[in-house]
Amino acid sequence: MNALLEVENATMRFGGLVALNDISFSVGRGEVLAVIGPNGAGKSTLFNVVTGVYRPTSGRVRFDGSDITGHPAHDVVARGVGRTFQTSRLFSDLSVLDNVIIGMHTRTGTGVLGALFLPGASRREMAACVEKAEALLKAGSGDLFEQRYRLAGTLAQADRRRLEIARALASEPKLLLLDEPSVGMDEIETDALIADIARLKRERADLSVILIEHDMRVVEAFPHQVICIDYGSKIAEGDFAAVKADPRVQEAYLGKAAVHA
Template sequence: MAEVDFHLKRGEILGIIGPNGAGKSTLLNIISGIYVPSSGEVRLEGRRINGVAPHQIVKRGIARTFQSSRLFGDLSVLDNVIIGRHIHTRSGVLDAIFRRRRAEAELAEAAAHAEGLLKAVSRGLYDQRHRAAAELPQADRRRLEIARALASDPKVLLLDEPSSGMDDADTDALMDDIRAVCAARPDLSLMIIEHDMRLVAALPHRVIVLDYGQKLADGPFEEVRLIPRVQEAYLGRRGASHAQG
């Protein structure tokens, strides 16, 4: 990545768009600690997090989803969200053996929190909470990934193509779910990588356009989409006209 400099405000929804190979997922991998940048800094609330291990970055307040599913397919919907809560639990194997009541109480608290999250993200997903994750349709799997990421109580949530594999109706429902989550957590900041221009036009407060690891534009979608070099690099003339309609 080169010359990519930006700030994310508390409570802001930021869209990251650009053609394939532009560096969008690489950017999320750097922020979430999977990659270590060769130069520059990543800061969370003023604290540098370059080189911090991914699980420690989660503890500091950054959670994410991935393009490909990372769900535990054989486990239930509820159990997948409980696993996302692990950074807030202290019980281990020895506690389960010698401090059983403490471990059971902690698990009950995590389960109650997970059920509340599922209700907040999608009532339909909550109704399927005892179903195996592998049995869910694609749209509900994406919702479950978001719910599991939220289980860590993040300050920043990174979503990598959340509408992948969805039709227009599912995408509209997903946007409603994300709006509901943001309304319930007004301090939560979101970064969303997305190819669906309907979502990009409707949801983020601001978008950044990347191309070959460089930032081409940064601003409201209605302004950014009119920039000629953005149209040439990503939207295309026809795509920009479609987004306008």
């Protein structure tokens, strides 16, 4: 298989706590993987290991043919891994447009010295960034483009999530990691999110996505494969129907007593 991401035997310990225990999986180009599991199972830790926030205690992360284990987060982004976070990391006091432009920083060239010594080139690059950011906002759903000069902190919750996805896409990722994108959304907003991701996948068939989700409607909507983590260990993998029916998964979510009642 032509895997884009391969996680091999990743273990992450925090002192005596094993947050990830010998986890292996791979994601192919254009594939969508959902990661499910109860609170505290290790899902966000897994994202942090993939994106270089943490170096795993043992195990390897390979991306697009290179070993990126423990590479700094900025290098991982530059290689093509974009990410949204469970809690908003937007710059609330900056405009919607500026937030997207910031997401492009790994793809821009001139930097601070360039701005000082090559102001013409820097201005041209900035104009290109604005154009690209506007195109990203237009391509997304809803009316984010119309709200592009608004402060990000004043957006409605669902629009913030959209903006976070647009900002992650601005780094031109090959792999997009979405950490509980539906958190805090009502049913209508969640349906809109499902439609957004489905559209994104239609438009960018080669984009791989890993989705951490608690809302089973989102999990059911697209993934090619689902893995379930409990206490740091992978306890099930397969398509949604198979994982949902797995007694270990039901036990992890509902508790032993409920499953065997």
